[in-house]
Amino acid sequence: MNDAFELTPRDWKDWALFLDIDGTLLDLAPTPDAVLVPSTLPAVLNGLSRRLSGALALISGRELAAIERLFPEMRDAAGAHGAQWRLNGRGMDGIDGWPRSLADEVAARAAAIAGVLVERKACSLSLHYRDNLPLADTIHALAEDVVRRSPHPLRLLHGKAVVELIPDAAGKGRAIERFMAEPAYRGRIPVFVGDDVTDEEGFASVNRLGGISIHVGGGRPTAARFHLSDPETVRRWLARLNDLPRGA
Numbered sequence: 114m115n116d117a118f119e120l121t122p123r124d125w126k127d128w129a130l131f132l133d134i135d136g137t138l139l140d141l142a143p144t145p146d147a148v149l150v151p152s153t154l155p156a157v158l159n160g161l162s163r164r165l166s167g168a169l170a171l172i173s174g175r176e177l178a179a180i181e182r183l184f185p186e187m188r189d190a191a192g193a194h195g196a197q198w199r200l201n202g203r204g205m206d207g208i209d210g211w212p213r214s215l216a217d218e219v220a221a222r223a224a225a226i227a228g229v230l231v232e233r234k235a236c237s238l239s240l241h242y243r244d245n246l247p248l249a250d251t252i253h254a255l256a257e258d259v260v261r262r263s264p265h266p267l268r269l270l271h272g273k274a275v276v277e278l279i280p281d282a283a284g285k286g287r288a289i290e291r292f293m294a295e296p297a298y299r300g301r302i303p304v305f306v307g308d309d310v311t312d313e314e315g316f317a318s319v320n321r322l323g324g325i326s327i328h329v330g331g332g333r334p335t336a337a338r339f340h341l342s343d344p345e346t347v348r349r350w351l352a353r354l355n356d357l358p359r360g361a
């Protein structure tokens with residue numbers, strides 16, 4: 114796979130940049146709240162957003178409230194794998210139909226299993242088992258049972274030591290496509306950087322749209338066409354882009 118480090122837009126009007134958070138912008142941590150935002154990263158993201166005339170969005174499995182806590186200055190984001198959506202600093206219509214009572218039930222069932230961390234979000238739910246990896250099958254079976262019984266169409270995503278329940282209509286590919294229809298993004302080349310299996314839908318979308326898909330890490334098959342080795346390299350690449358002349 115091609116190294117993405119030397120990739121540079123010919124013109125700042127060319128690219129629309131979509132960035133995953135955990136495992137891409139930020140190093141993975143033992144729990145969701147333990148992640149650290151390196152002190153120089155917000156300024157780099159702001160600088161790039163300005164260079165791209167606003168065509169930069171965070172595309173994350175985290176809920177919007179958590180994204181805002183980590184990156185308060187970022188104006189465009191898709192949360193909960195695209196079930197939530199914010200444009201130009203304003204919350205937009207998301208995906209309805211999150212079955213709260215079923216989510217209560219799955220949270221209670223999972224909380225009774227030692228080593229599982231339940232992360233409840235506005236319209237999705239994550240079951241983390243990083244503390245007890247052999248629980249993977251148990252957690253997957255529990256989540257599959259919930260999806261089968263849900264009154265609303267849900268689906269499962271299997272991420273890094275996590276199973277996520279999301280509305281069936283959500284997904285990072287659709288989130289990127291929704292941004293690409295907005296005036297600030299329309300006509301640009303989508304560039305998506307992500308690390309996880311849950312980012313594959315985003316890679317497939319940007320490939321279809323003639324864009325640039327960049328996988329962070331390695332060790333598994335991916336639809337991405339470019340590669341960066343780890344979040345530290347992603348941050349160095351973004352800083353390098355942000356140091357290019359504004360007229361690039």
Ligand SMILES: O=P(O)(O)OC[C@H]1O[C@H](O[C@H]2O[C@H](CO)[C@@H](O)[C@H](O)[C@H]2O)[C@H](O)[C@@H](O)[C@@H]1O
Pocket residue numbers: 133134135136137140141142143144145146148172173174175176232239241243272273274275277309311
């Ligand atoms: O789409 P992303 O921005 O990559 O978010 C995916 C999930 O990331 C978080 O969980 C992952 O990162 C945690 C912190 O490093 C780690 O402890 C956990 O094992 C990972 O699965 C986040 O907590 C989830 O809500 C996101 O959906």
